[in-house]
Amino acid sequence: MVFFAAVLLLALMSATSSAFVSMYNLATPQRQTPTLFQASSNNDLDLYIYSIDGTLASMTEYKSKLAIRAALEVWPSLLSVVEELGMQPFDNADSSDDYSWLIQKLGALSSITQQGDSPDEMLGCDEVLLTRMMLEEQLLDDGRSGGRGGKYGGKFHPGKSTSTSSGPKVGSRPLTVGEIFANWQELRYVTHNKYPFMKQNQDGKVTMSDPLPEIRRVLRKLYSEDEREITNWYPFASDILGNKKSHNILLMGNEASLDLILSSLQQLLGDTMQVTVTDSIRVWTEIKQQQNEDQHSLLIVVPDTDTEEPQSDLIQRIIMSAASEEDSVNRNIYVSHGSLDVLKKCKDFLGEDPPILSNGLRKCIVASDSKTSATLFLPSWAENVHPTQLNDAEMDPWLNIASEELLEELTSAVIV
Numbered sequence: 001m002v003f004f005a006a007v008l009l010l011a012l013m014s015a016t017s018s019a020f021v022s023m024y025n026l027a028t029p030q031r032q033t034p035t036l037f038q039a040s041s042n043n044d045l046d047l048y049i050y051s052i053d054g055t056l057a058s059m060t061e062y063k064s065k066l067a068i069r070a071a072l073e074v075w076p077s078l079l080s081v082v083e084e085l086g087m088q089p090f091d092n093a094d095s096s097d098d099y100s101w102l103i104q105k106l107g108a109l110s111s112i113t114q115q116g117d118s119p120d121e122m123l124g125c126d127e128v129l130l131t132r133m134m135l136e137e138q139l140l141d142d143g144r145s146g147g148r149g150g151k152y153g154g155k156f157h158p159g160k161s162t163s164t165s166s167g168p169k170v171g172s173r174p175l176t177v178g179e180i181f182a183n184w185q186e187l188r189y190v191t192h193n194k195y196p197f198m199k200q201n202q203d204g205k206v207t208m209s210d211p212l213p214e215i216r217r218v219l220r221k222l223y224s225e226d227e228r229e230i231t232n233w234y235p236f237a238s239d240i241l242g243n244k245k246s247h248n249i250l251l252m253g254n255e256a257s258l259d260l261i262l263s264s265l266q267q268l269l270g271d272t273m274q275v276t277v278t279d280s281i282r283v284w285t286e287i288k289q290q291q292n293e294d295q296h297s298l299l300i301v302v303p304d305t306d307t308e309e310p311q312s313d314l315i316q317r318i319i320m321s322a323a324s325e326e327d328s329v330n331r332n333i334y335v336s337h338g339s340l341d342v343l344k345k346c347k348d349f350l351g352e353d354p355p356i357l358s359n360g361l362r363k364c365i366v367a368s369d370s371k372t373s374a375t376l377f378l379p380s381w382a383e384n385v386h387p388t389q390l391n392d393a394e395m396d397p398w399l400n401i402a403s404e405e406l407l408e409e410l411t412s413a414v415i416v
Helices: 002-026 060-074 078-084 096-108 119-123 125-140 177-182 184-194 212-225 237-241 255-269 283-293 311-323 340-349 387-395 404-412
Strands: 044-051 197-200 206-209 247-251 275-278 298-301 330-336 356-358 361-365 372-379 399-402
Touching: 044 311, 060 078, 060 096, 060 125, 060 212, 078 125, 096 125, 119 125, 119 212, 125 184, 125 212, 177 184, 212 255, 237 247, 237 255, 237 404, 247 283, 247 311, 255 275, 255 298, 275 283, 283 298, 283 311, 311 330, 311 340, 311 372, 340 372, 340 387, 361 399, 372 387, 387 399, 399 404
Parallel strands: 044 247, 044 330, 247 298, 275 298, 330 372, 372 399
Antiparallel strands: 197 206, 356 361, 361 372
């Protein structure tokens, strides 16, 4: 009796071991499909829409430096301010230390100046205004905050003191990062009106006008003339964008930086991926053509500068075009954008019905009779996303917070 029981036990152990090996082999493809997401069926179309800045790359430092160059060109009088602060001209090879405090302070405030839904915000106009304000404030400080150490002073104030004052002056310190963040809309309004664009005419008279048109012109010119590498791609960007089995769409913040982005993509992906540049009107035709021909190229959608097309309008055109298709294809659209404002604007066209919970994600069904869904993500790793914005997104039933691991799992689930 004991003998038969032992034989039966050995047989059960052998069968269990064989079953485990079979399950392991099925669950380990060439690239492992994550456990959280299942690969889409043949009747599904998954589209991935990304903003470049914040989601796939960090352009914070580059945009801060571009804003300084633009401010000095829009307002030439700032050169005397820079000189009075003891700083060398910005493009001077020895000037990097002089401007490090300003670049770091601009970067710390990138969540209010380097993101947004409007073309001006995406171009970086607000950061140029902020640059002007902070240089003027530093001049009023008379150098008393320069040379300070500590966690804050050593980072957001000049490394050397240029003070000519013999004693403290009440109420003349620069605004802190927190104060600027909390009051930026009012400060932006004041700065915009306080520092007009001044131009000397042929008759010698000086005219003053709204600085925004000149800021736009200078920023576009600097983008088009710049031959430096602007994009600091995150480590996972090459895997996501180089995936030839996935439909990836990149949203450009502005048309002026297109050539630089194309050059940067060439360095990132080489010749392994075909890149197609289109606009919001033709992008859905490109997607359908790729689907019919079973081809995959990286689509770059450029906003219409003439109509000042917002980022949310680009996304809306893609999602609503997908929802209007009358076929049996299930279309899952995943939007990851580094601007909370853009994602919140997307809620306006996704309907009032609350999202459903699918695989732990808040997914919006675009219409009751539609097979199209949209899932909105705010990347938690983006340098231009403030902690308060992450908290806001966490409490919003229509939005999801994406970690790097979550994004990689989601996009790799198409590979089996």
